[in-house]
Amino acid sequence: MAESVTVREVGPRDGLQMAKTMMSTGANQRWIGALVAAGVREIEVGSFVSPKKVPQMADSAVIVRSSLAFPGLHVVALVPNLRGAQDAYAAGAHRVSIPVSVSEGHSRSNVNRSPTEQVAEAGQVIEWLRDQERKVIVEAGCATAFGCSIDGIIPASAVVAIAEGLAEAGVDAIALADTVGYGNPAQVKAMIRAVRDAVGDKLQGLHLHDTMGLGIANAYAGLEEGIRHFDAALAGLGGCPFAPGASGNIVTEDLVFMLESMGFKTGIDLGCLIAARDLLHEGLPAEPMHGQTAKAGIPRTYAIAA
């Protein structure tokens, strides 16, 4: 039996928030529909943040609600605080993802709190959600875990301390995020080992950016360390409005190509995934689209190997 890997599409959240133009709600819904049709089973569809700070995410409640109509789709929303988590719960999200920056500078820029204060905020989210009728999975993403464009080098001990705080607060899952894309494969491996030593199987995901061209190599390093849950964005969209220098997420198409070529099962049809780029382009015609797999086309060796 081939082993499964979850590829979570974060383009509708991490991608759209960085786009220079706004995607209409309808175009966003059609794009998400195309991703689901390609076999994507987990999508971060939006973010419950202030529409003044990130106007592209103003329709997130609508997008969460309409996404619930897709059977089997795991609908994820980013929430920076309790208020966001309450809104995400009301909209019906299956999972919330709380960003917790390890770097002080990025934490203040992103959520206007220190890392420790944001761990406490995550605790409040967990407590509030625990009292609700419907179970919502709470994930925290340790942002800037591999370096920060504001604070520079981030020591592993700082990442471990935040992960430990989050585990104590009761999060269901922890992801390590290379928010600005400065990480390298050796560092990814070492960081996974250090964090896993501290929090065990709570460490589940990797969120990688391709700023320096090492994104897919870093994903491979994570895969080798047993990570089976990766964020990625179609056409490599994304970045962080509060992290100067960050560029796009790793490209979903290239990641799926790698995983399936290596014998992992993603459940995603690569041809249909590439076709979903058309819907993205319709919704954001001015946005540059990245990715080598879409440019080269699927090689004849792929179907046989997969």
Place this chain on the structure above:
Amino acid sequence: MAESVTVREVGPRDGLQMAKTMMSTGANQRWIGALVAAGVREIEVGSFVSPKKVPQMADSAVIVRSSLAFPGLHVVALVPNLRGAQDAYAAGAHRVSIPVSVSEGHSRSNVNRSPTEQVAEAGQVIEWLRDQERKVIVEAGCATAFGCSIDGIIPASAVVAIAEGLAEAGVDAIALADTVGYGNPAQVKAMIRAVRDAVGDKLQGLHLHDTMGLGIANAYAGLEEGIRHFDAALAGLGGCPFAPGASGNIVTEDLVFMLESMGFKTGIDLGCLIAARDLLHEGLPAEPMHGQTAKAGIPRTYAIAA
């Protein structure tokens, strides 16, 4: 002591042969000068092929001769046959690299011989060079070792058979080439192990293309298997005129960023390497230039880490 890794720049050969316009001899020499100034110590500067087949390489003898003026630079030339090796020797190349395709289809397209016939040709090159006064290192690159756009999947046994033939013929070094860029990291590791089992330390290099976006991940996989000699092209130039679907080499800047960030020593100054792109652009203004490191700039974490 940090371990050394050799990054061989192949842009002046693999890059220029695919460019839509011709780089002048003078511009090529200035570009090579900038690469040397950045600390690059091995460059594949040209190819002794028929100028009718690859007109961009017509000045290779001139380029080899002028490159010999750089102290400490290892000057490499690609030679498809004995005639080419004789010309490369006359020009003064320190090392010749013979392409030997594992796939029948690519071999016929590239050198108009079967793989077995090309192994025999390599044997003739080795014998002829052995009788000359000056020692020239003979390397053979097993092309299409990870798949072929003409013949499809290439079994490891076929790669091993070619590598064994080359070792018996007496080559000094063997490289595995992902000519069309279809390889994945698991395959790279498995292939290195299989070939090393057969030919031991003769297996030295990896030549990777980024067609599907896995080039740097494949380099990392090779690094993990002990490979310490990588080809790359500035700005990701390159391809193969006789392998439909192939795209550029892995980007030298991104590879150096990865290696140095991981603590390996390349001897290359990343800032000067990025500056060498200007010379490339002057010589080939219409050619698209790739690479994330040059786009993002060197992060503040780099100098400290390296």
